Amino acid sequence: MVRMDKFKTFLAPFCGLVFGLFILMLIVYLTASLPIFEREGLAIYTTNVWKASENPQKEFYGVLAAIYGSIYTSVLAVLIALPLSISFAVFVIDYAPKRLKEPLMVATDIMAGLPTIIYGIWGAFVLVPILKEYVMMPLYEHFSFIPLFSFRPVTGYSYLSAGVLLGIMVTPFASAIIREAYRSIPYIYREGVYALGATRYEATKVLLGYIKPAIVAGILLAFGRAIGETVAVSLVIGNVFNINPSLFAPGYTISSLIANQFGNAYIYKYMVPALFAAGLSLFIIGLIVNLAGLMYLRRFKYAR
Amino acid sequence: MNAIETEDLHIYYGKNHVIKGVNLEIPEKSVFAIMGPSGCGKSTLLRSLNRLLELNEDAKIKGDIRLFGKSVFDMDPIIVRREVGMVFQHPNPFPHMSIFDNIALGLKLNRLVKSKNELKKIVKWALEKSALWDEVKDKLHEPASALSGGEMQRLCIARAIALKPKVLLMDEPTANLDPVSARKIEELIFELKKDLTIVIVTHSPAQAARVSDYVAFLYLGKLIEVGKTEDIFENPKEELTEKYLTGRMG
Numbered sequence: 001m002v003r004m005d006k007f008k009t010f011l012a013p014f015c016g017l018v019f020g021l022f023i024l025m026l027i028v029y030l031t032a033s034l035p036i037f038e039r040e041g042l043a044i045y046t047t048n049v050w051k052a053s054e055n056p057q058k059e060f061y062g063v064l065a066a067i068y069g070s071i072y073t074s075v076l077a078v079l080i081a082l083p084l085s086i087s088f089a090v091f092v093i094d095y096a097p098k099r100l101k102e103p104l105m106v107a108t109d110i111m112a113g114l115p116t117i118i119y120g121i122w123g124a125f126v127l128v129p130i131l132k133e134y135v136m137m138p139l140y141e142h143f144s145f146i147p148l149f150s151f152r153p154v155t156g157y158s159y160l161s162a163g164v165l166l167g168i169m170v171t172p173f174a175s176a177i178i179r180e181a182y183r184s185i186p187y188i189y190r191e192g193v194y195a196l197g198a199t200r201y202e203a204t205k206v207l208l209g210y211i212k213p214a215i216v217a218g219i220l221l222a223f224g225r226a227i228g229e230t231v232a233v234s235l236v237i238g239n240v241f242n243i244n245p246s247l248f249a250p251g252y253t254i255s256s257l258i259a260n261q262f263g264n265a266y267i268y269k270y271m272v273p274a275l276f277a278a279g280l281s282l283f284i285i286g287l288i289v290n291l292a293g294l295m296y297l298r299r300f301k302y303a304r
Numbered sequence: 305m306n307a308i309e310t311e312d313l314h315i316y317y318g319k320n321h322v323i324k325g326v327n328l329e330i331p332e333k334s335v336f337a338i339m340g341p342s343g344c345g346k347s348t349l350l351r352s353l354n355r356l357l358e359l360n361e362d363a364k365i366k367g368d369i370r371l372f373g374k375s376v377f378d379m380d381p382i383i384v385r386r387e388v389g390m391v392f393q394h395p396n397p398f399p400h401m402s403i404f405d406n407i408a409l410g411l412k413l414n415r416l417v418k419s420k421n422e423l424k425k426i427v428k429w430a431l432e433k434s435a436l437w438d439e440v441k442d443k444l445h446e447p448a449s450a451l452s453g454g455e456m457q458r459l460c461i462a463r464a465i466a467l468k469p470k471v472l473l474m475d476e477p478t479a480n481l482d483p484v485s486a487r488k489i490e491e492l493i494f495e496l497k498k499d500l501t502i503v504i505v506t507h508s509p510a511q512a513a514r515v516s517d518y519v520a521f522l523y524l525g526k527l528i529e530v531g532k533t534e535d536i537f538e539n540p541k542e543e544l545t546e547k548y549l550t551g552r553m554g
Contacts, residue, residue, distance in 0.1 A: 189396055195356055
């Protein structure tokens with residue numbers, strides 16, 4: 001027992017360090033953004049203005065457009081990634097020939113680990129023109145009376161481009177979680193559902209119900225990755241302070257805003273606090289999404 | 305009439321020859337036990353009867369299996385599985401579904417009910433038949449994972465019989481249960497055989513003697529002996545059978 005306790009005293013500081021760093025970071029974010037809250041209050045989050053001035057009296061920042069863009073593109077990304085990753089997982093586990101299974105899984109795992117700038121350049125030079133030409137223009141021309149399609153796609157840099165690119169980028173993450181859960185469903189449940197006279201499609205539906213917690217976890221991970229992604233998004237979103245319901249309009253996201261503005265932020269008195277406050281909003285969104293996910297998952301605490 | 309007949313049935317897993325030329329005739333509305341030591345192929349044989357074995361891509365079946373005179377290989381496997389229900393060794397109700405939904409699932413999948421009322425009626429009937437109604441009638445919409453092992457197994461029986469199958473396959477249904485729960489299942493078997501044919505796999509000669517009308521003894525994939533249960537137990541013709549029954553083997 002004595003040896004055990006020594007080990008414990010050895011480990012405890014590391015645990016403290018990890019948790020302490022997290023708390024420290026939160027404190028830094030709060031204190032660093034304090035000046036902007038003192039000056040503007042919550043207007044930093046509720047207005048869409050970006051007035052940088054060498055005269056601090058005239059400075060005013062509101063990051064609503066970026067918050068809107070972050071949520072818009074991340075939701076799009078999840079909507080795209082979810083069907084892709086579920087279909088991929090089911091196909092690889094149930095249908096892919098044995099020789100192909102491993103290579104397919106390895107390929108997606110490599111996709112997950114690629115530097116995001118690789119997706120960014122591909123997105124800017126390949127994906128955006130294709131989307132503009134074959135998706136946005138036709139939809140705009142025929143359906144521009146629908147608000148979603150109402151913005152004339154001039155450059156192609158838009159929420160849609162960012163959402164699609166993010167969807168592709170986060171699919172390997174979501175699909176890895178869903179795939180592993182789907183693969184580890186005990187065989188007795190597979191037999192059980194087929195023994196009831198289910199077709200393959202019906203059996204898959206029932207078995208996906210069994211791994212719902214993993215699917216929710218996959219969604220959370222995908223959303224978290226999408227909302228935090230910076231470089232690739234800033235190459236395809238357009239980077240303008242804009243709030244528009246249309247998929248084809250350019251916009252901003254919090255992370256691309258910070259990445260684009262921090263270089264000159266030191267010139268201005270309130271811009272650094274404004275960027276910290278923007279970062280803090282990502283913190284808060286991440287926290288809310290994860291808490292919601294955890295609450296949902298608690299309903300699924302069943303014995304396996 | 306025979307509910308199930310197998311003719312020169314061979315089953316292979318890859319190169320492994322696990323069932324070697326088995327001929328069985330299983331009379332309607334009887335309890336037919338397949339007994340034998342672990343690894344003799346009894347579960348494999350059982351899974352071939354409702355074509356569940358075909359989920360395993362490595363399994364190859366030769367010979368014929370007839371369900372009421374009709375080859376199951378000429379039938380849609382989904383229809384075969386609807387008419388031949390199955391209960392497994394590990395109770396496997398779906399833990400993410402309620403008790404009610406577990407039973408309703410098969411009925412919905414096979415589109416056997418037209419209205420909610422009818423569904424409720426059949427669920428109740430199946431639970432009564434499997435002697436579970438009184439225990440669960442107040443918690444039908446709670447998760448099935450909250451039940452005890454014995455209750456789960458009876459839920460699985462209810463789930464199977466809700467489809468009104470003609471045959472019920474049971475793969476060592478009491479192997480993972482305590483003695484009291486096991487006895488309840490055995491009592492249930494007596495009740496159920498009034499309406500359907502039961503094929504039960506067991507490694508326990510005592511259980512075979514208690515529940516079955518006919519018994520087949522399987523050893524290393526071969527059918528050693530088959531006949532009326534009392535004949536086999538009182539007067540086994542083969543030495544291997546006698547050895548097994550007296551506990552000198554397996």
